[in-house]
Amino acid sequence: MTDHAVVYAIDDDAASRKAVTALVGALGVEAVGFSSAEEFLSAYQGRRPAVIVTDVRMLGMSGVELQEELHRRGVAIPVIVMTAYASTQLTVRAMRNGAVTLLEKPCNENELWEAIRDSLAADREAWQLELQRIDTQARLRLMSEKERQVLDCMIAGDANKVTARKLDVSVRTVENHRRKVFEKMGVDSVAELVRLVLLAEPGES
Numbered sequence: 001m002t003d004h005a006v007v008y009a010i011d012d013d014a015a016s017r018k019a020v021t022a023l024v025g026a027l028g029v030e031a032v033g034f035s036s037a038e039e040f041l042s043a044y045q046g047r048r049p050a051v052i053v054t055d056v057r058m059l060g061m062s063g064v065e066l067q068e069e070l071h072r073r074g075v076a077i078p079v080i081v082m083t084a085y086a087s088t089q090l091t092v093r094a095m096r097n098g099a100v101t102l103l104e105k106p107c108n109e110n111e112l113w114e115a116i117r118d119s120l121a122a123d124r125e126a127w128q129l130e131l132q133r134i135d136t137q138a139r140l141r142l143m144s145e146k147e148r149q150v151l152d153c154m155i156a157g158d159a160n161k162v163t164a165r166k167l168d169v170s171v172r173t174v175e176n177h178r179r180k181v182f183e184k185m186g187v188d189s190v191a192e193l194v195r196l197v198l199l200a201e202p203g204e205s
Helices: 014-026 037-043 063-073 088-096 109-141 145-155 160-167 171-185 190-200
Strands: 006-010 030-034 050-055 079-083 101-104
Touching: 006 014, 006 037, 014 030, 014 109, 030 037, 037 063, 050 063, 050 109, 063 079, 063 088, 079 109, 101 109, 109 171, 109 190, 145 160, 145 171, 145 190, 160 171, 171 190
Parallel strands: 006 030, 006 050, 050 079, 079 101
Antiparallel strands: none
């Protein structure tokens, strides 16, 4: 891996936890072990990209309950669930909570690593989009009221003359605002502008 990805191994079975961290570490990715879901939640500080490998049955909060708590907190880390006691009900609950996969213990190392690798790749992409969304929202907040009005007209596909009539300003004024919009958003085309606004404000455009 070329970034600072991390795998969180959460299991109250020390041998299983160490097996996961040893495998991940041997393959060049940082791994951090926790003996309980509560310990992980207390320590987690938002690091991404990341993936959680957790057992289902643990003292205290279970792996599935951990998934549900992460959802409540708005944390979207991929979760790989491992268990020695697989059941249809458990599998359905874990998958509905968004588990990447459910592996039976003892699991094949190659299968586990492939799941971890794919999960990290997916979280890396998701985190990059999230950073872009945050940056775009910050850029949007820097716009003046008129610039935002012009941007909205651009998103709607209005020509400069139409925008000028809507806002009761000159076409030259619209052109000046458009230029500032492009500068503040760091884009060169309306297509890229639309993509960023939809990313930052998916329910408003």
